[in-house]
Amino acid sequence: MKCLFVASSMNFGGAERVMSILANSWCDKGCEVKILLTGTSAQSKYTLSKQVELISCFSDAKKAIVPHLVIVKAVRSLCKLWKPDVVISFYNDIAALTAVAITGLRIPLIYSERNDPNRVNQRKVDKIYRKIVEHRADEFVFQTTGAQECYPKKVQKRSVVILNPLDVTGFPTHDFTVEKKEIVTVGRLEPQKNQKLLINAFSELARDFPDYTLIIYGEGSLRNELENYVISKGLQSKVVLPGAKNNIQEYIKDASLFVLSSDYEGIPNALIEAMAIGLPCVSTDCSPGGARELIADGKNGAIVECGNPQMLAKAMEFVLKDREKAQEMGINAKKICVRVDKDVVCDSWLNLIKDSRGKKNGV
Template sequence: MVLFFRLKVRKNVFRNLYKKSVVINNPVYIGYNDYRIPKIRRKIIVNVGRLHRQKNQQLLINAFAKISDIFPDYNLEIFGDGELREVLIEQIEQLHLQNRVILKGTTKNLLSEIADASLFVLSSDYEGMPNALMEAMALGLPCISTDCKPGGARELINSGKNGLIVKRNSVEELAKAMEFMLKNKEEAEMMGKNAKEICNTHSFKKIIYKWEEFVMNLDNYR
């Protein structure tokens, strides 16, 4: 009975907190016209994130290996540093992709370096609200993301409309999605253009307004 009572109280507490909560997303600092969608894209697929198990670049490399022969002119570029660098280098060598998968490290001009890529892929197992994905969308890049926990990517991407969501940790699904985007350029560009609307929906001005609105109505959340 005691356990049941505690569970019941716990559920009620969280239910009440949920009713009194509000979700305010991170803002996008990229203006809609800061980076124009390029007419010609470089034949690269990009990923941005520290080299850590959370980001699961191993999944992305394995997925790229599955489509590398179909798209021999495309390379994969991974931006970021971390403790898995040597592990990823070994994986790349085992797959004989030394000249196709490049670990770029960090850069001061990240947005400029990825703005004309053909595809952005977020391969993470879990994320909060993924800023790297938000920035890629703001650039108008065709984007693919795993359905990383607890669901931040799914809040940003309406799969098939402004990007693609694939099952977490599925090499097959990710490879198929990458193949689809690279083979169907018109649809990919349409998704990239739709993704760029995040510059408006998550602009700094709109997010600040939501914070101001929240602060002005604090009494409603007590």
């Protein structure tokens, strides 16, 4: 089977990480996989199998007066030459351009929604792209039922909910006997992730937990703003922003607590990874329900209202004080590995692709 991803980049990000896992797994199962990149980077931040071919059309698009036409041409040319069995995109605009590019080629297009449809892609042009995708995509993959329900019934009827895959090969396991007095979070430094909320909550805890450090892993446009905010709170000796890291699991495995403070998410990969390690986790109830898909409040983690620093601080304090309950949460959190098992999830995708091919060809 030939599978083509069309993506803007393979930089650090949840969608990119999922693409890398799917691509590598499918190659292991004998599939051929190519990733056509339309953005500014032709490199992958994630390890890819040598069998996965990265192709970039950016050098041509950069020179073009209308780069979108270059992307459409690149996708169509590659599809006519290589004849993939399926084309997959995780991006609204790229999926729309891809739909136009493969018109008449009888190749199924699968679009995967990676975020909260009510919070992203809200410009007029984005809404046009979304209408094209709704009309032209053959199948849809959602990470949560909440995201699925944001779309029209006609889309829901040709959609499935599939959690993100996680490759836990070589994953560390949290050891409560050697944990450090660290509270950690992982995510792009962007408004969506709302790290200011976490900083505010931590500032309320700092007096009662003076030995703890908050470490915010990630990179993004808000770095300077967040650094200045930390200084304004007088927390520069207690809050660290070390940037994005490869093998992030090794950096967070010994923390006392993982916190997700996002306002909205697709389904939070960082939370999945922290749970898979066995860390006790606290998360905001980010729309459209990704955290609730993963956490049963009080059993394998804690869920709090979005945007409420007092509630977040209270939940963090509870976990830090009651280490017996924290250990119970961590042990239960690790059971998420069964639900996001790489082979199970990747096979679900392959079954969807086979069904989509059959429908497209009238089988």
